[in-house]
Structures are given as structure tokens and as C-alpha cells.
Amino acid sequence: MFDTLIHQFWSLTFSGIALGFIYVLIAMGYTMVYGVLRMINFANSEIFMVGAxxxxxxxxYVFELSNDAIPPSNVKLFLVILCCIVASMLASALLAFLVELVAYRHLRNRTTNRIAPLISAIGIGIVISEIVRIFTGARTQFAPNIVPKKTLATFQGAEIRLDSTLTIVAGLILFILLDRFIKYSRLGRGIRAVSMDEDSAKLMGVNLNRVISLTFTLGGLMTGAAGFFYVNVYENVKFNMGFSLGLAAFTAAVIGGIGNIRGAFFGGISLGLVEIYASAVIGTQWKPVTVFIILILILLFKPNGIFGEAIQRTRV
Amino acid sequence: MINLRDKGAQFWERSNRPVRVLTVFAIVAVVAALPYAGNTFLQTPVAAFDAVLVYPMGMFILMALGLNVVVGKSGMLDLGYVAFFAVGAYTMAILGTRTGLNTWEIMPIGIAAAMFAGVLLAIPTLRLRGDYLAIVTLGFGEIVRVSALNSEAIGGALGIAGVPFPPGLGFEYQLLDQKYFYWTIVVMILLVIWVIRRLTVRRPGRAWESIRQDEDAAELMGVSTYKYKIWAFVFGAAIGGGAGVFYASRSMVIAPDNFTLNTSILILACVVFGGMGNIWGVIVGAAILGYLPDRFRFLSDARLLLFGLVLVVFMNLRPEGILPRKKREKAIVKKGSGA
Structure with a gap:
């Protein structure tokens, strides 16, 4: 039972961390929005899907890569990666911005009912995924092979592949950029102020609508990047792919303490690792069950997540 | 917009007993006659109208009433309500195919099983608040579904086929003519409405209401909040379980795919769409959301798209639902203090 885990420990660890970074980026979309609005952004899984x-x-269509062609190399490879990641991030960010405008803004000013925006976000999610389904079909589509799955080095018998390495390095850079942005920029300070106390922030002259839009957009940027990395590693897309990944990413955000972006980082990586290890030990079909049992156990003993919600300094 | 809910309440409060009895009879008569309205503009293009009345409409109403006790009355956000429906349905399917028990004998067992699942989930999780509760219940729903999917003993992905119909009480339940199923579910709904209305005006209802408005204040005033939250949860679970038993017995085949998160979300949408906390609103919401997708089946591909649009537009126009709860029951819920 544990043979696979022991024999392939390092290889599993690398893919676990790569998966973890995808979760971290999607979790940013949940955790930042939760930080300022105290609401779950239920459309985030569709925002991720659109990014992918x-x-x-x-x-x-732009670079005319196909599923079986040899992946590009050197300069062209760099160009393709750059264009794809920028396109994903922009598409998702734009969508996130629109979701806030349509599903949240009007309701926020009209009602104190906290479930109504949830339902309208779910509605938007249905609309987005149905539009994608109508245009692309209900079947899984295979994505072109963008980054060659070249082995860069071996470590204790485990191959370190280019695509996972790219996910880890780029994911880390994006996370650090976001963290710095929120900590040091003027707009980031606005986001933190709103997350601490909306009313006081408003009194201090923070433009609430702008800050909330910005939060959705930033979350969308990160989630879109996750879409690129997902396609890069797993090479398939489907109109409802967002569901399971979004759920796992949200779990990651909760594990780390939702609203806390460093917590989400930790939660994402550990969830990625646990999922991959658990799949190796008891089989992939039980993966969702292990994830949720871990979540329930953590919330039982640490009801605010491991790092807690209340760390004001690291909180969004 | 006109507040239909308050108009209705005014009418009810002003009328005397005979008028009230007459109104109730008139409404029940109209509802009971619905299966005969199949050839009018109400007709659903693909599925038979009487079948649509049973599932999704009747079943949605029943489940939405149960979920309303948890979400609308006590203010706990439950995203895994389908789990109790699944427990009831699987109890029926397993016992119905392997023992000689009939639907009515299994009904209490199924309800008890769902209640047990409710207690199991409630004890560790009800100390959590708001959105954490939402995600844990959502996880519970997925655990139940995935466990059913991976357990070959209860049919795995194929589910269980050949679940027997309920025995008729002087009439026969039929597949092609589902009037009797419909009338049975109407009776079940009436029974649930009666129980909920009784509970609402008594101690549990007041306790739930106070928990929804401000849990800390309720606790300070001596309401044992944890106990009543568990009760609300278990009561909701019982209704879900009962609906599940009946569903399995009518559909004859059940599979894990019938119990996805989408169903939980749809039922929650029924509750919010109709008006949280108000049973009449919930019934109207569930009836509309159950009926629409079948009525507009001719749109085939764009059907769900339209459903999503209806949710967004309607929530923006009437965030409190079609028939919101009474004004005096509305509480100012502060940002961040639970759902």
C-alpha cells in the first residue's frame, strides 16, 4: 500500500508542489475577495476555466500549435509562454471584473442579505460555463503541448521536469509580487484597510467600489495564471473543469485561514502534497474524501484555519 | 414592487375562520387538480407534465422546505443538503431491493438514517460559523457522493436499479400516469408545512429566529443555541431523507450522479429565489425553478444558460426573494457575523 509512496516519494513531492502552486494561485481569487467582502466568490472556478x-x-489559433506537433524551442517557446500567460491572466481578470460588476456591486448596496450575492454569483458561474460549453462542446479537449516535458535534472531518482519547474518558479514569482503589492502599494493599502474595517476605510477616503473591483481583478489575474499552468501540466480543458479545482483551491484557502493570503499559500502547497500522497496510497478515486476529511479535522481543532483569520498584517 | 407577502398576511389576519378554511380548501383543490392541466399552456414539451409535477417540482418544494429550516429560519448556510436526500434514497434502494419491506415501512428508517447523518455532521461542525460551515457541509455532500461512487457493494457508479414502487393504498402507483405520486407528495408537503408552522410559533421556532438574528445575544438570553442549531439541522435532514426515500421509490433507479453538488445549490437557489425564511415564498421559488428548465426544454442547449441568467437578474431585482419574510422578522445582519 505504501510502496508507491516510498519508491516514488520525490517524484510525487515535485508533482505535489506543482499542483500546490496551481491551487495557491486559484486560492488567491477566493481569499482576496473573501478578505474584503466576507463573501465566497463562487464564480472563481469559472474564471479559472476561462483562463485555461x-x-x-x-x-x-495564434501560434498554430497542435496536440502532436513538436513543442517550440528557445525564443519562440519564450514568446508562446509569455503570450499565453498574459492572455490567460487578462481574460480572467476582465471576467472577474465583470463578475463583480454584475453579480456583486448592485446587490452590495441594496441588501444586507449575504446569501443573495452568493446565488447571483452561482448564476453567473452557470452562465459562463454554459456559454463555454455551447461554443466548445461538452467533451474534454486536448490542449496543444506548449512547454516540452523535458527532464532538467534528476534528484534521488525523481525527474525534475521543465513544465513543473516553470509552474513552481513562475507561481512563486507571481505570489511574491502580489504579496509585495498588497503590502507596499497605495492600492494594496486600500485593500488591507477595507478588509480590516469597511466603514472606517470609507471614512478615511478609500474609494470602496474601486478597491473591491481591484481585488476581484487581482484575484482574476492570479486565477488566470493558474489556468495557464494547469493546461501546461495536464494538457486538457473542459467546460466544467473549474468545479473540482475550484473546490480544492477554496479548501486550500480555508485550511490556511481564509482572507489570509500567506495562509492560502501554505494551504495550497500542503493540500497539493497531501492530495498526491493520498492518491498514491489509497487510490485517486478517494481523493476528494481525503481532502475534505482533512479540512473537517483542521477546522475542528483550529476553527479559523491554521494561520487564523485575525492576523491583520498579513491579511489581505 | 408590491409586497405580495404582506398583502397575503393582511388578508389572512383580517379574515375569520370560515373564510380561512375556505381559502385553504380552494388552494388545495387547485393544487390537487394540477395534473389535469397538462394539455394547457403549462404543458412541458418533452417530459410528461404529471411527471414534472412530481420531480423536479414536488420534490424540490419538499427539499426546499427542509433546507429553509436550516438556512432561512436559523441562518446556517448548508451547501451539502443533497447528502441527506442521498442517504434517504440509498436507504430505500438498499432495503427495498434486499428485504421485503415496502416504501412506507422504509420511510421511517430512511428518515432516521438521514437524521443520524445530520447529527453526525452537526456535532463537530455547528460550532463553526458562516462560510466555514458552508464549505464543511459542501464537503460532507461530496464525501457521501464519492463514497457511494466508490463502494461496489451499493452499485458503485451504476447505482441501484429495480427499486420497488410504493404499494398502493386502494390504488396502484403507475409509471405512465403519475397522478398518485403527485397527490402523495402534495400530502407530504402539507404535512411538512403543518409541522413547520407549529414549530415556528413555539419555542424551537423562536430559538431559531433569535439564533439567526444574533447568535451571541441569543446565547446570553439563555437560548441553548448549540442544541437548537443541531435540532434545526436534524429536522432539515429528516425532511431531506423522507424526500429521498420517496424519490428512490418513484425513480426505480438511483445512481451517485443524482446527488451532486448542483442539486444542493439548486435547492438553495429555490430557497433564496423564493424568499428565505418564508415557507410560501420557498414553495413558489421551488415550483418556478423546478418547472422552468422543463418548460423551456425546446431551447435545449441554451436552457441552463437561461436558468443562470434568471438567477442573476432576479437576485438583482429582488434580493430578498419573490415573497420575502415579514418586515418585523427582518434582522440587520452585520457584515461578517455569520451567514
Whole structure:
């Protein structure tokens, strides 16, 4: 039972960390919005899905890559990666901005009912995924092979592949950029102020609507990047792919203490690792169950997540 | 917009007993006659109208009433309500195919099983608040579904087929003519409405209301909040379980795919769409959301798209639902203090 885990420990660890970074980036979309609005952004899984589709569209139609062609190399490879990631991030950010405008803004000013925006976000999610389904079909589509799955080095018998390495390095850079932005920029200070106390922030002259829009957009940027990395590693897209990944990413955010972006970082990585290890030990079909049992156990003993919600300094 | 809910309440409060009895009879008569309205503009294009009345409409109303006790009355956000529905349905399917028990004998067992699942989930999680509760219940729903999917003993992905119909009480339940199923579910709904209305005006209802408005204040005033939250949860679970038993017995085949998160979300949408906390609103919401997708089946591909649009537009126009709860029951819920 534990044979696979022991024999392939390092290889599993690397893919676990790569998966973890995808979770971290999607979790940013949940945790930042939760930080300022205290609401779950239920459309975030669809925002991720659209980001993944953007990568496929750009690589397929702009660069005319196909599923079985040899991946590009050197300068062209760099160009393709750059264009795809930028396209994904922009598409998702734009969508996130629109979601806030349509599903949240009007309701926020009209009602104190906290479930109404949830339902309208779910509605928007249905609309987005149905539009994608109508245009692309209900079947899983195979994405072009963008980054060659070249082995860069071996470590204790485990191959360190280019695509996972790219996910880890770029994911880390994006996370650090976001963290710095929120900590040091003027707009980031606005986001933190709103997350601490909306009314006082308003009194201090923070433009609430702008800050909330910005939060959604930033979350969308991160989530879109996750779409690119997902396509890069797993090479398939489907109109309802966002569901399971979004759920796992949200779990990651809760594990780390939702609203806390460093917590989400820790939560994402550990969830990625646990998922991969658990799949190796008891089989992939039980993966969702292990994830949720861990979540329930953590919330039982640490009801605010491991790092807690109340760390004001690191909180969004 | 006109507040239909308050108009209705005014009418009810002003009328005397005979008028009230007459109104109730008139409404029940109209509802009971619905299966005969199949050939009018109400007709659903693909599915038979009487079948649509049973599932999704009747079943949605029943489940939405149960979820309303948890979400609308006590203010706990439950995203895994389908789990109790699944427990009831699987109890029926397993016992119905393997023992000689009939639907009515299994009904209490199924309800008890769902209640047990409710207690199991409630004890560790009800200390959590708001959105954490939402995600844990959502996880519970997925655990139940995935466990059913991976357990070959209860059919795995194929589910269980050949679940027997309920025995008729002087009439026969039929597949092609589902009037009797419909009338049975109407009776079940009436029974649930009666129980909920009784509970609402008594101690549990007041306790739930106070928990929804401000849990800390309720606790300070001596309401044992934890106990009543568990009760609300278990009561909701019982209704879900009962609906599940009936669903399995009518559909004859059940599979894990019938119990996805989408169903939980749809039922929650029914509750919010109709008006949280108000049983009449919830019934109207569930009836509309259950009926619409089948009525507009001719749109085939764009059907769900339209459903999503209706949710967004309607929530923006009437965030409190079609028939919101009474004004005096509305509480100012502060940002961040639970759902």
C-alpha cells in the first residue's frame, strides 16, 4: 500500500508542489475577495476555466500549435509562454471584473442579505460555463503541448521536469509580487484597510467600489495564471473543469485561514502534497474524501484555519 | 414592487375562520387538480407534465422546505443538503431491493438514517460559523457522493436499479400516469408545512429566529443555541431523507450522479429565489425553478444558460426573494457575523 509512496516519494513531492502552486494561485481569487467582502466568490472556478481556455485558444489559433506537433524551442517557446500567460491572466481578470460588476456591486448596496450575492454569483458561474460549453462542446479537449516535458535534472531518482519547474518558479514569482503589492502599494493599502474595517476605510477616503473591483481583478489575474499552468501540466480543458479545482483551491484557502493570503499559500502547497500522497496510497478515486476529511479535522481543532483569520498584517 | 407577502398576511389576519378554511380548501383543490392541466399552456414539451409535477417540482418544494429550516429560519448556510436526500434514497434502494419491506415501512428508517447523518455532521461542525460551515457541509455532500461512487457493494457508479414502487393504498402507483405520486407528495408537503408552522410559533421556532438574528445575544438570553442549531439541522435532514426515500421509490433507479453538488445549490437557489425564511415564498421559488428548465426544454442547449441568467437578474431585482419574510422578522445582519 505504501510502496508507491516510498519508491516514488520525490517524484510525487515535485508533482505535489506543482499542483500546490496551481491551487495557491486559484486560492488567491477566493481569499482576496473573501478578505474584503466576507463573501465566497463562487464564480472563481469559472474564471479559472476561462483562463485555461484562453491559453488553449492562443496556442492553437495564434501560434498554430497542435496536440502532436513538436513543442517550440528557445525564443519562440519564450514568446508562446509569455503570450499565453498574459492572455490567460487578462481574460480572467476582465471576467472577474465583470463578475463583480454584475453579480456583486448592485446587490452590495441594496441588501444586507449575504446569501443573495452568493446565488447571483452561482448564476453567473452557470452562465459562463454554459456559454463555454455551447461554443466548445461538452467533451474534454486536448490542449496543444506548449512547454516540452523535458527532464532538467534528476534528484534521488525523481525527474525534475521543465513544465513543473516553470509552474513552481513562475507561481512563486507571481505570489511574491502580489504579496509585495498588497503590502507596499497605495492600492494594496486600500485593500488591507477595507478588509480590516469597511466603514472606517470609507471614512478615511478609500474609494470602496474601486478597491473591491481591484481585488476581484487581482484575484482574476492570479486565477488566470493558474489556468495557464494547469493546461501546461495536464494538457486538457473542459467546460466544467473549474468545479473540482475550484473546490480544492477554496479548501486550500480555508485550511490556511481564509482572507489570509500567506495562509492560502501554505494551504495550497500542503493540500497539493497531501492530495498526491493520498492518491498514491489509497487510490485517486478517494481523493476528494481525503481532502475534505482533512479540512473537517483542521477546522475542528483550529476553527479559523491554521494561520487564523485575525492576523491583520498579513491579511489581505 | 408590491409586497405580495404582506398583502397575503393582511388578508389572512383580517379574515375569520370560515373564510380561512375556505381559502385553504380552494388552494388545495387547485393544487390537487394540477395534473389535469397538462394539455394547457403549462404543458412541458418533452417530459410528461404529471411527471414534472412530481420531480423536479414536488420534490424540490419538499427539499426546499427542509433546507429553509436550516438556512432561512436559523441562518446556517448548508451547501451539502443533497447528502441527506442521498442517504434517504440509498436507504430505500438498499432495503427495498434486499428485504421485503415496502416504501412506507422504509420511510421511517430512511428518515432516521438521514437524521443520524445530520447529527453526525452537526456535532463537530455547528460550532463553526458562516462560510466555514458552508464549505464543511459542501464537503460532507461530496464525501457521501464519492463514497457511494466508490463502494461496489451499493452499485458503485451504476447505482441501484429495480427499486420497488410504493404499494398502493386502494390504488396502484403507475409509471405512465403519475397522478398518485403527485397527490402523495402534495400530502407530504402539507404535512411538512403543518409541522413547520407549529414549530415556528413555539419555542424551537423562536430559538431559531433569535439564533439567526444574533447568535451571541441569543446565547446570553439563555437560548441553548448549540442544541437548537443541531435540532434545526436534524429536522432539515429528516425532511431531506423522507424526500429521498420517496424519490428512490418513484425513480426505480438511483445512481451517485443524482446527488451532486448542483442539486444542493439548486435547492438553495429555490430557497433564496423564493424568499428565505418564508415557507410560501420557498414553495413558489421551488415550483418556478423546478418547472422552468422543463418548460423551456425546446431551447435545449441554451436552457441552463437561461436558468443562470434568471438567477442573476432576479437576485438583482429582488434580493430578498419573490415573497420575502415579514418586515418585523427582518434582522440587520452585520457584515461578517455569520451567514
Amino acid at each position: 481556455f484562453a491559453t488553449v485558444m492562443v496556442s492553437k
